[in-house]
Amino acid sequence: MRAAALLITVYFAGAYSQQVCDHPPRAWCSSWEIAKACKVEQQCIEYFSHQNPKNSNEPAVQVELYYESLCGACRNFIVLQLFPTWLMLREIMNVTLVPYGNAQERNVSGKWEFTCQHGPSECYVNTIEACVIYHLKDLQNYFPIIFCIEQSYNLTNVLEPCLAAFEPDLSVKTVMDCVNGDLGNKIMHDNAIKTDSLNPPHEYVPWVVINGKHNDSLQDTAMGALFNLVCDMYTGMKPQACQKAVVTPLKKDSVCFH
Template sequence: MSHKFIGVCLLLACLVASVHSAAKVPIAIYYESLCPDSAKFITEQLYPAVKGELRDVVDLTFVPFGKSQFFTQGAEVTFTCHHGPNECYGNKVHACAIEHIQANSYQIEYTRESLTLDFINCLMRAGKNFPDNVYPGQRCATENHINNWENIKTCANTTEGSQLLRKAGEATMRLKEPLTSVPSILFNEQFEKKVNDRAQVNFIGTLCQYVSAPQPRICAQHNAAATPSLASVSAILSSLLGLWSIRSFY
């Protein structure tokens, strides 16, 4: 086999990989760890969709900051959070988990992305219901195959956690339009209020509008459900014609 042929094959392989990568839809979730609306969206809309057929068509970025604020005094960073100090700690746990969670080579069924998503979903599902005021980090780590909870906890309780949360704050403040609601969902790095509102009640249907062909089967099902059938259109027209005839008669 000639070197030229091998080179062409490698080039084609790279092109295929590039096309596959480009097919993923970049989605950024700007949220807060104790925000009820954030929890509702992540646990009821985002998680079921991304754990299903759509897992291979999204490139998720989590930004756990929301309407928080931070202040710097020398090397120190202090935070005020929308739902109080517990949320500041929760935001740090999320930021540290996003930074430190790693896949285990002995458990190839779990990727770094899937482990992070599972962990965040567990934390958000717990909400404010912490029995005995115990933050559910360790429990969620154990339930979701996260083997380095101690590293995440240490990060959240040290300056590393503060620096990571500050980065999340800086990313939030760089938004072209200032964040006014939580969660805020950006598709392709763009925020549109109508899209954001629709995604919070129908994330799959909204996401499918951004997925290029060939679309996953679930997108075809949503498109079919959103498109009126010929029979239903005919029934609507018949009803309108009947109503018009009655009005004309009188």
């Protein structure tokens, strides 16, 4: 009943977008591009979250992403590959997000100072996303916010509308107190340790680790067809979504080098 009600919500939400949505209602949640065109992103997120309960009987595919917030390649991977794949396959995959990337840190009088590849704004957004992850803890709650930030035009000023859309119970003040305080500094230091401990060491971002492993083959496949990779690597009964191959190729050289 809950899923049916959500589909009805999707239908009526899309009905107001017919001038840009030329897809039939049954297809509105079939891909993230169509959901965006029909302006039913939030409704599709809710629909899939109820359609695809976690299957705890089989080990989920573990996908770790080490990234930096203003790297164009990282943003493309999150928006075009990782988030849509998780949206449709969340019952067979776990995602870990580590915002830090090619940053560097140094200890100055007992406090960590960070230098980021794309400047201070990137350090700022990295910390915003890290604090959102820390406070919400559950991927289902924070991933839509990370996606909302990463697909936005101005990442530094989009926290408030993204929280309002996806997690209104988390206040901007709570996040910003973390960003500007000792907690955010500690979280980013922890992310630095995680990133610097990668084996093999990361050479660029986005750096994708699948089931604890990174190699060129896994990286290239993840960048070009993550959905198919997760379906192929899952050892349990494949969900219905896996019956349809999904490929959103990204350029092999579209990375931000360390």
